[in-house]
Amino acid sequence: MxxxxxxxxxxxxxxxxxxxxxxxxxxxxxxxxxxxxxxxQAAAGDFTYVNVNGDDFTLHNPKNGECFLLVSGAKSATNRTTAKATVFAEHGCEGSRQTMQPNTSVTFSGTNPHSVMFG
The missing domain is CATH 1.20.5 (Single alpha-helices involved in coiled-coils or other helix-helix interfaces)
Structure with missing residues (x-):
């Protein structure tokens, strides 16, 4: 047993x-x-912009789905990432929007975007 x-x-x-x-x-x-x-989940590459004061900024390998502030608003931007970048008129990725495909540049007229999201 x-x-x-x-x-x-x-x-x-x-x-x-x-x-x-x-x-x-x-x-x-x-x-x-x-x-x-x-x-x-990162958009490989750089997103660069010049704000309304003429200052240059770079977001390096920004995370997809995260909202980034564009300090003082962007007057131009270049998306050299692997993801589309959607720029928004307001802070917090709200308001009217414009999509930038990878490897494109834009000079904004009228409303300057104040935030951007990738993906």
Whole structure:
């Protein structure tokens, strides 16, 4: 009877080890996937603009889906990223908008955009 209990105990321990191994493998795979997807969320390249005061600014590898302030409003911009850039008339990526495809430049007339979002 004791040997049967010992066998069952050993089988339970082996099953527990298998479950732990599977959990560790899944956790490692998720960590790898999360790391890769995070780096893929950046618009590779530079978005440069000149504000209404004549100051030059650069956003380097801006994160997709994040709203960036264009200090004092942009009078011109160049999108040298791998993603489309949507410029907005107001702060907080609100108001009228204009889309800039990758590798394009714009000189704004009328309303100067005050924010931009990529992706």
């Amino acid at each position: 004791q040997s049967m209990q010992s066998m069952q105990s050993m089988q339970s321990m082996q099953s527990l080890r298998n479950v732990v191994r599977a959990a560790v493998t899944i956790g490692a795979a998720l960590a790898l996937f999360t790391g890769l997807s995070t780096s893929a």
